[in-house]
Amino acid sequence: MSFEQVLNKKAFINGEWVDAKSGNTFAVTNPATGDIVANIADCNADDAQSAVAAAKAAFRPWANKTAKERCQIMRNWFDIVMTHDEELAALLSTEQGKPFAEALGEIRYGAAYIEWFAEEARRTYGDIVPSHKADARILVMKQPVGVVAAITPWNFPNAMIARKAAPALAAGCPIVIKPAEDTPLSALALAQMAKEAGVPDGVINIVPTSTAQVVGDVLTTHNDVAKVSFTGSTDVGRIIMRNGAQTIKKLSLELGGNAPFIVFDDADIDRAVEGAVASKYRNSGQTCVCANRLYVQAGIYDEFVTKFSEKVAELKVGGAFDHDVVLGPLINKKAVAKVEELVGDALEKGASATIGGRGSDKGELFYEPTILRDVSRDARVLREEIFGPVAPVIKFDDEADAIALANDSEFGLAGYFFSNDLGRVWRVAEAIECGIVGVNEGVTSAVEAPFGGIKQSGLGREGSRYGLDDYLELKYVLMGGLAQ
Ligand SMILES: NC(=O)c1ccc[n+]([C@@H]2O[C@H](COP(=O)([O-])OP(=O)(O)OC[C@H]3O[C@@H](n4cnc5c(N)ncnc54)[C@H](O)[C@@H]3O)[C@@H](O)[C@H]2O)c1
Ligand SMILES: O=C[C@H](O)CS(=O)(=O)O
Numbered sequence: 001m002s003f004e005q006v007l008n009k010k011a012f013i014n015g016e017w018v019d020a021k022s023g024n025t026f027a028v029t030n031p032a033t034g035d036i037v038a039n040i041a042d043c044n045a046d047d048a049q050s051a052v053a054a055a056k057a058a059f060r061p062w063a064n065k066t067a068k069e070r071c072q073i074m075r076n077w078f079d080i081v082m083t084h085d086e087e088l089a090a091l092l093s094t095e096q097g098k099p100f101a102e103a104l105g106e107i108r109y110g111a112a113y114i115e116w117f118a119e120e121a122r123r124t125y126g127d128i129v130p131s132h133k134a135d136a137r138i139l140v141m142k143q144p145v146g147v148v149a150a151i152t153p154w155n156f157p158n159a160m161i162a163r164k165a166a167p168a169l170a171a172g173c174p175i176v177i178k179p180a181e182d183t184p185l186s187a188l189a190l191a192q193m194a195k196e197a198g199v200p201d202g203v204i205n206i207v208p209t210s211t212a213q214v215v216g217d218v219l220t221t222h223n224d225v226a227k228v229s230f231t232g233s234t235d236v237g238r239i240i241m242r243n244g245a246q247t248i249k250k251l252s253l254e255l256g257g258n259a260p261f262i263v264f265d266d267a268d269i270d271r272a273v274e275g276a277v278a279s280k281y282r283n284s285g286q287t288c289v290c291a292n293r294l295y296v297q298a299g300i301y302d303e304f305v306t307k308f309s310e311k312v313a314e315l316k317v318g319g320a321f322d323h324d325v326v327l328g329p330l331i332n333k334k335a336v337a338k339v340e341e342l343v344g345d346a347l348e349k350g351a352s353a354t355i356g357g358r359g360s361d362k363g364e365l366f367y368e369p370t371i372l373r374d375v376s377r378d379a380r381v382l383r384e385e386i387f388g389p390v391a392p393v394i395k396f397d398d399e400a401d402a403i404a405l406a407n408d409s410e411f412g413l414a415g416y417f418f419s420n421d422l423g424r425v426w427r428v429a430e431a432i433e434c435g436i437v438g439v440n441e442g443v444t445s446a447v448e449a450p451f452g453g454i455k456q457s458g459l460g461r462e463g464s465r466y467g468l469d470d471y472l473e474l475k476y477v478l479m480g481g482l483a484q
Pocket of ligand 2: 288
């Protein structure tokens with residue numbers, strides 16, 4: 001599958017493909033091979049200023065379109081993305097490394113957000129409230145917040161952008177997007193298709209850069225940016241929050257995770273193993289909602305570890321376009337070093353690998369799918385986001401122990417547990433401290449459901465019927481002088 005038709009090398013500002021004002025470019029590489037995929041415009045603060053100015057100029061004309069007009073243009077965008085899903089998937093696999101089948105799934109997942117919010121655009125209902133004054137009426141209306149800046153991660157370079165651009169456009173907001181430096185090509189391809197769909201100039205702007213802080217500082221402090229929607233690590237989320245405070249920016253923060261995955265002794269073990277494989281090894285463990293620490297009740301621990309290891313042994317590691325590959329490379333050398341450091345720490349503290357525990361001979365960024373048993377409760381893998389194909393499995397005694405272990409984290413994005421005891425399902429679902437709970441399910445994400453976390457995993461929700469609220473302001477109008 002060729003992706004040349006959707007490969008763009010310039011920034012997209014005000015509906016035009018432009019070089020960086022500096023003339024500089026930076027290389028985007030294929031993590032599986034190290035080959036340079038393209039050299040693209042390396043934007044700086046001046047380019048970011050131009051993009052914000054273009055968005056500001058586009059705001060009112062876009063907001064003044066009817067919801068139906070915005071809906072139709074977004075539906076065109078959805079149709080074009082779905083028509084070219086395989087080219088987009090090939091591009092995504094090449095810049096990010098995930099297997100083609102998984103990349104195709106991401107393209108369709110991202111497109112689902114465009115479709116969903118095209119529909120939601122027409123449902124930004126307000127209220128008329130019974131008034132406290134006989135000669136006045138209370139109206140509550142919803143209006144777009146204004147120019148939105150989005151800063152997005154490399155692990156889902158299409159879907160994380162669609163999950164922000166779609167509600168922004170549906171609400172009537174223009175958007176300036178800074179994609180991750182490792183994976184900007186998918187963002188540029190989405191903009192290409194948005195233009196083809198009839199999205200007006202300035203409504204979508206993409207400023208790729210190798211200097212995230214330079215462009216990010218403009219987008220998070222600019223007076224004409226009303227809202228910042230950020231997806232990435234909690235550490236960078238703190239920077240975004242601090243920068244945004246200067247001008248009281250509205251914020252959506254989708255941050256780091258440390259998902260507990262609990263298997264009780266009354267669970268269907270085979271279903272739990274299937275859920276653990278799906279949750280842990282998706283995108284080679286590089287998702288914010290991956291099972292990060294697996295807690296298995298003592299009575300079934302050995303059976304679970306044996307069955308889990310047998311299933312993981314079947315996972316094939318390799319390049320995105322190799323037959324039957326399930327695990328692609330990690331994104332860069334820093335990611336591999338982090339995984340090696342965390343595995344080393346666990347092994348030093350008494351854990352052993354039932355499978356994997358080392359890099360793969362497929363290439364310097366590939367890591368073998370790994371299961372660690374008998375992990376010490378003070379091991380770093382239980383406190384830090386692994387972001388790699390490593391599953392630490394820990395024994396627990398009873399329900400209270402499992403809940404205490406699961407909630408012992410500053411993160412609260414996703415959590416999973418497997419049980420067939422109805423009372424336990426209700427008790428644990430209510431007690432676990434996270435925004436997303438999978439009960440007898442290892443993968444929960446869906447456009448229909450609210451995605452987001454609590455504690456230091458972020459603010460706000462994306463997707464679902466709640467996702468539009470973060471891009472709208474409520475205005476209260478007291479309409480008086482109505483007496484005869
Ligand atoms: N909650 C979610 O929905 C979600 C989704 C995907 C990834 N994540 C999290 O993202 C992390 C992995 O992604 P990552 O490595 O790209 O995260 P990251 O925080 O390193 O980078 C995210 C984005 O922020 C930019 N950035 C970095 N420093 C910046 C600065 N000083 N100012 C402005 N922008 C800056 C990067 O260029 C990138 O575009 C993990 O922690 C993962 O859990 C969360
Ligand atoms: O990692 C980030 C994504 O939000 C994961 S998901 O595809 O939405 O589950």
